[in-house]
Amino acid sequence: MPTLQDVARHAGVSTATVSKVLSNTPYFTEETRLKVMQAVEELGYVPNLAARALSRGKTQIIAVVFPYIYDAIFTDPLVLRILEGIEAEATQHGYNLLLSTPRLTADGPDAHYRRLVQSGYIDGVIALDNVPVASVIKPLRKKKVPHVVIGYHESAYSVCSDDYSGGRQLMEYILSLGHTRIGIITVPIDMNYALNERVRGLQAVAAEHGIDMARMPTVYGDFSVVSGIRGAAELLELDQGLTALICLNDRMAMGAIQHIVQSGRRVPQDISVAGYDDIPTAATFSPPLTTVNQHAPEQGQMAAQLLFAILNHKTPTPVLLPVTLIPRSSAAAPRSLE
Amino acid sequence: MPTLQDVARHAGVSTATVSKVLSNTPYFTEETRLKVMQAVEELGYVPNLAARALSRGKTQIIAVVFPYIYDAIFTDPLVLRILEGIEAEATQHGYNLLLSTPRLTADGPDAHYRRLVQSGYIDGVIALDNVPVASVIKPLRKKKVPHVVIGYHESAYSVCSDDYSGGRQLMEYILSLGHTRIGIITVPIDMNYALNERVRGLQAVAAEHGIDMARMPTVYGDFSVVSGIRGAAELLELDQGLTALICLNDRMAMGAIQHIVQSGRRVPQDISVAGYDDIPTAATFSPPLTTVNQHAPEQGQMAAQLLFAILNHKTPTPVLLPVTLIPRSSAAAPRSLE
DNA sequence: TAACAATAGTTAACCGCTTAACTATAAGCA
DNA sequence: TGCTTATAGTTAAGCGGTTAACTATTGTTA
Structure with missing residues (x-):
């Protein structure tokens, strides 16, 4: 060499x-x-990049931090799309991406991550952090490592998808179809800030229509397809007469549809189902899924742009990205109205 | 600091x-x-890792190289599972992962990638390289960067899934169910070495049963769900009497099922469909997909193990990982036999 | 024409860690 | 006891770039 x-x-x-x-x-x-x-x-x-890094004090590497929970990083298609957006922007700026998936323990992220953060090996961090527990952000703030968060997180530059609006649009749409007996599949409260926001959106619209969402049958899943299957089963046991299910992510919605079909009912003729995320398979699911697209690649891209702004000593403004309701055939007017 | x-x-x-x-x-x-x-x-x-890297001549970083084709990296769930396996192994060895997605041009991977390879910034590379064109391996070999390939690639340490056997098992199974009128959805030949192997496996078993696979209606897709939809449409136009469709990946199989269902037929009662890959959603698809599991995380893990062996100056032996046929309900005996 | 500034290039210190070569001390052994 | 050997620790030379401080040359201006 x-x-x-x-x-x-x-x-x-x-x-x-x-x-x-x-x-x-x-x-x-x-x-x-x-x-x-x-x-x-x-x-x-x-x-030699190592020599240059030592001399310049900059490595041209940014870390993408996806906390390892529910092994979501490797199962959630959405995460991947965010990564896609980050990759595109980073490549363009000549930066390399380091993938870090810290394990979270009760007292914060694992040691390997904490060392990485302080090692001077990375110029900045983009973190996915919607989870209240054991924030990966704290060590960054402490060590003054430039960072951007994708998710709801106070006191940091952040890119958020407008989950509140997404929740609103979803409820608005389902109500506008004429449904009155609606079941909800969500995740336990305070497990994920984004989901909290979606729920707030749902509630707000329900309230505006004079409906108390607390009255709607609600069950809790864990984002997975199976938890959607189980959730639908529980809901239909609670109330046979439900005409619509709002699931707060697509995979649970797919599970729900599965259960409904397997139990001999049809979607949307007997029960409408809506999801959230618009993952790649949502459009080609059977039936195609009514859902909310949260523009994941753009989230990644915006986050990268914010980070590069920070690295250039500019002060960016936090971003709230709009979402788009995607009506497809999994949700329709209830039969009673036909 | x-x-x-x-x-x-x-x-x-x-x-x-x-x-x-x-x-x-x-x-x-x-x-x-x-x-x-x-x-x-x-x-x-x-x-300070940069200083240590300069001094030691080792960075503790390995690059995971997924060539950017058909934006597969960010759409193919399988790729992600491979990454999962690599991540697990790398974390355990205290290595960091750099994600590189070089763009391929006619004369090889892009300049950014070629520089990275020579920059001394990475101790080794794990590359996904099943694609004949514009190999990302060549620069590695030239610069003697330790590397492992996941895929069929001569003259390099490699981890392969036994696609030939997978093809065999698939055809064996479909034939054993009693199907005789079988359609194939694959991708154009020499687009992907792994697919070539699967096709060889199909052909071998067909031949052993006295069937010339060239006689089976065959159409070509591009791995995507939509190409599966289109493929199934073409096949059923070619031959209305097909009782089984073998699709060489799950996404095309899902597309095929969709088309079949939408055209008023049932799976598997009217037509059986089999896929390949066993992506996460295959098990919970409707109907659950008969497919071949190629143990993607293990592929990643094995590749990482090989690489670490090389980095420790051992001479590993290439690996051929077995695959497992997963019979689910999307494939059954043809009605004529019931 | 002297004084000064701008341009072109050099020297050497420095970034922070590793490690070969070295010194000093203690232990082992005939 | 004297000599070798193992142990404990130090000094200083890299690793391969960047850059402040410096020298030399040319151009500009009063």
């Missing part, structure tokens, strides 16, 4: 000059530039 | 001693160990 030294010798100049040429720092002639570039070319020189 | 120097001063010893204690290199007393550790504790010292 040729070094700067080698290039300098080969080109007959000093290392400082080579460095200047390569980093385009003023004060060299076109002639030396050519000499240097030729030497670089001939030797196949590529700067 | 305190440095080794600071710790040394604080503990009243030399930097060499501190370094030795921390890296557990022989020749220090328990007493000095305690002194050093206390100083580390009190100062909250964490080693």
Whole structure:
């Protein structure tokens, strides 16, 4: 591996000059530039990033932190789409992505993560942090590592999807179809801030329509398809007459549909089902799922943009990304209205 | 940020001693160990990884390379599961993961990737490379970067799933159910080595049963759900009497089922459908998908193990991982046999 | 023409850690 | 006791870049 030294010798100049040429720092002639570039070319020189990192105090690496809970990172298609957005932006800025999936324990993220954060190996962090417990943010704040959070998190630059509005739109739509007997599948309260917001949205609209959502049969899942199956079963046991199920993510909605179909009912003819997230398979599910698209790649992209702004010593403003209701055929007017 | 120097001063010893204690290199007393550790504790010292990398010539980073084609990385659930396996193994060994998704052009992977490879910033690479064009491996081999390939690739340490056997098992199973009029949805030949193997497996078993697979209606998709929908439509146009569809990945199988159901037929009563991959949603699809599980996390894990073996100057043996046929309800005996 | 500024390039210190080479002390052994 | 050997710790030279401080040259201006 040729070094700067080698290039300098080969080109007959000093290392400082080579460095200047390569980093385009003023004060060299076109002639030396050519000499240097030729030497670089001939030797196949590529700067050693570790040396550069040590010297500059910057690594050109940003860490993408997905806390390891419910092994969500590797199961949740949405997370992947966010990553896609981050990747696109980072690549464009010439940054590399380090993937970190800290394990969360009662007293915070694991040691490996805490060391990474302080190791000077990363210029910044984009964290997915919607979970109240054991925040991965705290160590970052403490060590003043530039970071952006995707999720609801006070006192940090953040990118949020407008989950409140999403919840509102969902309830608005289901009510507008004419449903009155609605079941809810959500997750335990305060398990996830985003879900809290969605629930707030649902409640607000229900209230505006003079309905107390506390009266609606509600069961709790854990985001997974199976928990959706179970949830639907529980709901239909609670109330046989439900005409619509609002599930606060798509996978639970898919599970719910499954249970409904298997129990001999049809979607949406007998029961309407709506999800949330618009994961890639939602459009091609059977029936295609009515859901809320939260523009995951854009979330990732915005987060990366915020981070790069911070790294350039600008002060970005937090972002609240709009969501879009996607009406598909899994939800329709109840039969009583037909 | 305190440095080794600071710790040394604080503990009243030399930097060499501190370094030795921390890296557990022989020749220090328990007493000095305690002194050093206390100083580390009190100062909250964490080693600077860039400096360590420069000095040691090792970064403790391995790159996971998923070439950016058909944006598969961010859509294919299987890729994610492989990543999961890699992550688990890497975390355990104290390595960090760098995610690289090089764009492929006619003359190889993009420049950013080629520089990364030579930058000395990564100790090794795990690459997903089943695609004949523009190999990401070549630069690695040229620069002697330790690497492991997941996929069929000559002249490199590799982890392969036994796609040939998978193809065999699939055809064996469908034939054993009694199907004789079988349609195939695959991808264009030589687009992906793994798929080639699966097709070889199908053909071999067909031949053993005295059937020429070339006679079976065959159409080509691109892995996506929509291409499965289209593929099924084409197949059923070619031959109304098909009783089984073999799709060489799950997403196309899901698309096929969708088309079949939408066109008023039932799965498996009218037409059986089988997929390949056993992606997370296959089990909870409606109907649950008969498919082949290729143990994706294990692939990732094995690849990581091979890489760590190489990094420890051992010579690992390439791995061919077995696959498992998962019979579920999307495939059954044809009605003619009932 | 002298004084000064701008330009082109060099030297060497520095980033923070590792480690070979070295010194000092204690232990082992004939 | 004297000599070797193992142990404990230190010094200082890298690793490969960046950059402040410096020198040398050319151009500008009064």
